Amino acid sequence: MIDFKKYAKFSRHAPRYTSYPTAIEFKELAPEDIYEDLKSNKPISLYFHLPFCKSACYFCGCNVIYTSKADKRRRYIDYLKKELKLWSEYLDTNRLVRQLHFGGGTPTFFTPQELEEIFELIYSYFKNFESDAEISVEIDPRFFDENHMKVLKKYGVNRISFGVQDFNEQTQKAVNRIQPFDLTKKAVDIARNYGINSINIDLIYGLPYQNLETFKNTLKLVKELNPDRLAVFNYAHVPWLKKGMRKIDETTLPAPEEKLKIFKYTIDFFENNGYKMIGMDHFAKEDDELFKAIEKGELHRNFQGYTTKGGADLIGIGLTSISETDKAYFQNYKDLKTYEKAIDEEKLPIFRGVKLNEEDLIRKYVIMEMMANFSFDIQRFEEKFGINFFEKFEEEIKELEEFIKEGLVEITPKKINVSKTGSLLIRNIVLPFDEYFKKMKNQKVFSKTI
Known part of the structure; x- marks a missing residue:
């Protein structure tokens, strides 16, 4: 159970x-x-x-x-x-x-x-x-x-x-x-x-x-x-x-x-x-x-x-809208007056964002694939990035052992598969691949996964 x-x-x-x-x-x-x-x-x-x-x-x-x-x-x-x-x-x-x-x-x-x-x-x-x-x-x-x-x-x-x-x-x-x-x-x-x-x-x-x-x-x-x-x-x-x-x-x-x-x-x-x-x-x-x-x-x-x-x-x-390109996220101002002021000054009303580095792009790909499809094609990843998946994510795979023992995740040389029950906990399952979460997990800025 x-x-x-x-x-x-x-x-x-x-x-x-x-x-x-x-x-x-x-x-x-x-x-x-x-x-x-x-x-x-x-x-x-x-x-x-x-x-x-x-x-x-x-x-x-x-x-x-x-x-x-x-x-x-x-x-x-x-x-x-x-x-x-x-x-x-x-x-x-x-x-x-x-x-x-x-x-x-x-x-x-x-x-x-x-x-x-x-x-x-x-x-x-x-x-x-x-x-x-x-x-x-x-x-x-x-x-x-x-x-x-x-x-x-x-x-x-x-x-x-x-x-x-x-x-x-x-x-x-x-x-x-x-x-x-x-x-x-x-x-x-x-x-x-x-x-x-x-x-x-x-x-x-x-x-x-x-x-x-x-x-x-x-x-x-x-x-x-x-x-x-x-x-x-x-x-x-x-x-x-x-x-x-x-x-x-x-x-x-x-x-x-x-x-x-x-x-x-x-x-x-x-x-x-x-x-x-x-x-x-x-x-x-x-x-x-x-x-x-x-x-x-x-x-x-x-x-x-x-x-x-x-x-x-x-x-x-529009106000607060978020944009996404291949290598960046950026967001418009949240405050209406500031949003209007930027536009009046003939500037796009963008006030914050993040430029993604190569590490971000790699981890984004892993997390996205698993959250969208409940599976991950390791061979396709290695062909796309030219990286050995098991060497790159040795520590992350160790963190998945708990889910493997529970029967929630299965890892083969070619794929990672998440079970039907595991899909209920997919946000937890992808957390090991989130390097930023590890740095910030003690800060009270998060919502509960369940």
């Missing part, structure tokens, strides 16, 4: 938002430090952060501005225009666009007319989209109607992700997000009626008052919505970083053992209902391209989650 409690370590891995799950520290980085990284012919993936919400969901770890004022949205659009103009001076906007994603905040907190203006703005700069480009939007069903959907359909949106988290009323009250099932179903039905054939539902386990029995009911209701994909995230309680989380009574949070019961049941539930587990926190129907990619060992992960659209530079636009 595996003692999961001992694996509830602290880690800075943020499973939804980071493609390199590591404790690597972003440092001050001037825009000119990354200009060379933008000179590429690779396809690009565009991320637009629309950071406004009407009220706080206490579990939220995103960078959000709470407001009801229309003038703030109007001003933000004006600055997106200015920022895009700046990007066009350093980035070849004729590059092939592989993805366009709107995140938040609540993108549909903007009016349909405002969303239309944003789409027109983007398409005035970027005209070279792949024929099967993924155009996706995150939606809070509480702020969504048919007029929004008409605009999304008009501008080519083909994937929608609806935030649900949990349908239990007691949990919803505790996290300040009242969202009845009927309201969510209405939103999903609108999307289906407009031909959206890829719908994702976000769930979170580890929230107040959750237990296995309450979450079973949420899963039954989610099944009625018949999503094509699901993301089931582990709640990261970091009240020292996110003030809103301080409003959650920690005594109401489920213990690590209960969280593992919930997630194990969730895996069995979805796999018994026509879905397959993808990576460490996603599920997809068997005919979904994500499932096909994992069968080939070609699944990728970026700041937007799991994707088949690998091999692209991610360009983040």
Whole structure:
């Protein structure tokens, strides 16, 4: 019997938002430090952060501005225009666009007319989209109607992700997000009626008052919505970083053992209902391209989650957005006034980031492959980097012995394979390869892996 409690370590891995799950520290980085990284012919993936919400969901770890004022949205659009103009001076906007994603905040907190203006703005700069480009939007069903959907359909949106988290009323009250099932179903039905054939539902386990029995009911209701994909995230309680989380009574949070019961049941539930587990926190129907990619060992992960659209530079636009190129990560300012000030000074609003060295790239590759595919092709690694894997990672492999004895990991001369149970602990399993975590593990900047 595996003692999961001992694996509830602290880690800075943020499973939804980071493609390199590591404790690597972003440092001050001037825009000119990354200009060379933008000179590429690779396809690009565009991320637009629309950071406004009407009220706080206490579990939220995103960078959000709470407001009801229309003038703030109007001003933000004006600055997106200015920022895009700046990007066009350093980035070849004729590059092939592989993805366009709107995140938040609540993108549909903007009016349909405002969303239309944003789409027109983007398409005035970027005209070279792949024929099967993924155009996706995150939606809070509480702020969504048919007029929004008409605009999304008009501008080519083909994937929608609806935030649900949990349908239990007691949990919803505790996290300040009242969202009845009927309201969510209405939103999903609108999307289906407009031909959206890829719908994702976000769930979170580890929230107040959750237990296995309450979450079973949420899963039954989610099944009625018949999503094509699901993301089931582990709640990261970091009240020292996110003030809103301080409003959650920690005594109401489920213990690590209960969280593992919930997630194990969730895996069995979805796999018994026509879905397959993808990576460490996603599920997809068997005919979904994500499932096909994992069968080939070609699944990728970026700041937007799991994707088949690998091999692209991610360009983040808007407040707090993070970008990723082959050898760098960089982030826009988090404070609205500072963001606006940089743009007014005709500078890209980048304030920090990290340039990756060869060691970073090697370890990033190992961690990414294992977290995306639950397996690692040693021969392919050695061909790519010209390095003997077992000599390079002799100490790290020793640290995996505990998982090998538990039957969670198998290592052969050609592959590393993670078992189905081991997939629940994939964040722990990849930790030995994270050299930055080893340097910082005693600092209280991490969330629990379980």
